[in-house]
Amino acid sequence: MKKHYPIVAFVAVAIASLAMATFAYLAADEAARIKFEAAADDALNRIESRVTLHLALLRATDAYFMTRGGDVGADEFRAYFEALDVEHDFAGLRGIGFLGLADADRTALLEQDIARRQGVPKSVFPPSDADIRTPIMLYEPLDRPQLTGIGYDMYGEPARRDAITAAIETGEPRATGRLMLGQQVRAESWPGFMIFSAVERRQAGDDKPVGVLFATFRTPDIFDSVFDKFPALPVHAEVFDGPAEPQNSMFRTENAPHGDLVTTRQLLVAGRPWTIEFHPTVEFTRPTSQAVPVLLGLFGLLLAFAIAMLQRYQARAYDAMSELQENAAKSLLEKDLMLQEMKHRIKNSITRVLAIARQTAANATDIGEFSESFSARLQAMAASQDMLTRSRWQKAELRELLRIELSQAFGKELPDGMLNGPKVLLSETATQALGLTFHELATNALKYGEVGTSPDALKVEWRLRGGGGLLLVWRETGTNPVEKPEKQGFGTKLIDMNITRELRGTIRRDFSDGGLLIEIEIPLDGK
The missing domain is CATH 3.30.450.350 (CHASE domain)
Known part of the structure; x- marks a missing residue:
């Protein structure tokens, strides 16, 4: 009861004040109506007098x-x-x-x-x-x-x-x-x-x-x-x-x-x-200003607020101390959770870097090729990490992730119309996996496609599917036919592993005379 007493006092005084303000408003409105009706009756009397005068002239005639x-x-x-x-x-x-x-x-x-x-x-x-x-x-x-x-x-x-x-x-x-x-x-x-x-x-x-x-x-x-x-x-x-x-x-x-x-x-x-x-x-002009009831109501609300604040003063001091203790305990818990999450993310990142290093070394012919491929893939991971850091490890935007990865390959100014799709927020896992995937796809497009000489040859479109899914279409066009490679390289394996294992999605490639078409479909409910 002590906790709710300020609220009860505020409501009681506020209701009384608003009732007085409403009565004053209705009284002012009624006074204005009476005054205006008097003016209307005066106008009616003038009209009636004028008509009566004309009728008197007609009777005299x-x-x-x-x-x-x-x-x-x-x-x-x-x-x-x-x-x-x-x-x-x-x-x-x-x-x-x-x-x-x-x-x-x-x-x-x-x-x-x-x-x-x-x-x-x-x-x-x-x-x-x-x-x-x-x-x-x-x-x-x-x-x-x-x-x-x-x-x-x-x-x-x-x-x-x-x-x-x-x-x-x-x-x-x-x-x-x-x-x-x-x-x-x-x-x-x-x-x-x-x-x-x-x-x-x-x-x-x-x-x-x-x-x-x-x-x-x-x-x-x-x-x-x-x-x-x-x-x-x-x-x-x-x-x-x-x-x-x-x-x-x-x-x-x-x-x-x-x-x-x-x-x-x-x-x-x-x-x-x-x-x-x-x-x-x-x-x-109204007999009484309409501002008077408004001011009366505001004064009553201020009075009710002041009374409620006085009643609440002592309780707030106690509540403030309790809240301070609770916030301190909560801050310690959040700090511990953040340290645990950081350790987990660092461990995952090191594991991913080691896996990429082993696979890159296994497919590299010399130290120079290893260094170049390994550095590019680390840079793709870093770009994804940077996006997550800027979004405070919450969500990353698909268009921005594509723009960052493709600009590393094709330059900062991407052609208009290269990226087309609605706004889609990606989870941490999807951001890192798709970041590496886009990097590999862009590298292959530069190596084997015509995108390097004609950036307009690449179009990336995406749309949301029913049930919370995402469909992304990577389309490379050109004048030369594209043939399916006889041997699957590490980059292709890395893409398939990211899509099918990390994101539980599917990927389909279509090699034709008109170019390369890649369709990637993933759920968006993954973490």
Whole structure:
């Protein structure tokens, strides 16, 4: 229990501190959400106030037409529109107009009414199969003069027709969805929406309206007038006609969203449901910095760590002394094992050197040949030993072993593509045995092959086989045929002994007109 007490103390204090930090983080996050929702509600109120103002203007215009029984001329309507000062007081509104309303068989009467109001003849267009016609009789755009739209029948377009029908049936203003305005009568068009309001007759008993008022709104203008108002709100808004889906998007503010907060609000605009999504921008500041809970948590962890360290101090002194004694005993044991291993390796090396000396002497014709062959083989052993020493007697890399042995025979710069294969780590036994083998193969290639004059004639490739085996292919090519020697020399015997006895592998030689092919296959699980 004494050993685990510091851990228990650390965990208890850390949990309490992290709980406090989590509570502080959640409280800060909730405060930020409440503050942002307040900003979003402020933005929604601005939008709603702007829409309400425009609807009030449309109702006032409706009252004006009702008092005149719908009989308003172009000059009178222009004077009324100019008195409104739309550009300054009704930002986003691009124009107000009046649609005639009659059955399709009374189109000629509608054209006469247009000529009377405008003072010039205008035809109703385009052709339509609808039962009723609703041509523009009066229209005052903000960027007038515009007479090209007079006579255009809005009932022929589905989105406008639905809003006109709803306004006539309900007697209330009705809005369209997102429209491209102006494209029916001119080349220029812009995104927006329209609101229609039926002008009722004053005579009792006649329920058919005398016409339909309409107002056009340019979407960017109306929303820019809302969000450019001082003070600026730290919100990014996207307005959708209906559900918040990409295809329903009507407007998006230019400022980029920042953070993961989002608030969705619903707004009914002249019978048309809008969905507005609000996201914070970089200007939105949280009531409490998010760094406070983090610092609180870090302070709690540091406090828990300090308490645990104080509890652990005395135990560590005792543990340090015990560990020192244990390490001393372990070091003595490792030293003894290293001395035993060194004696064993030296004995094996001396045995191998004596065997090579006896076999070299038995096959040498004079002392000079003996000296040269014996020195070369000792040098191959030394290269392998050097690789093992540099790898601390653990593993040696096959490519590096080949490069060392072949560079002794063919020079330090080996041709590109001579060695090709994956990375393979060799054991101590495999390193020494393959080092001698590669030395013998390289010596024979220099003596009897064409590698001495053309290094590109030698290719060494290897790959791993299933079950942990290694397949190495030594390929010498040339123009002269290669014949199998009648007598097997010591070098060949040394190679076969290294592969079959030392490494428990197999070796196959193929002498042909195209050169010499040697395949060596050994297991890699040997020590």
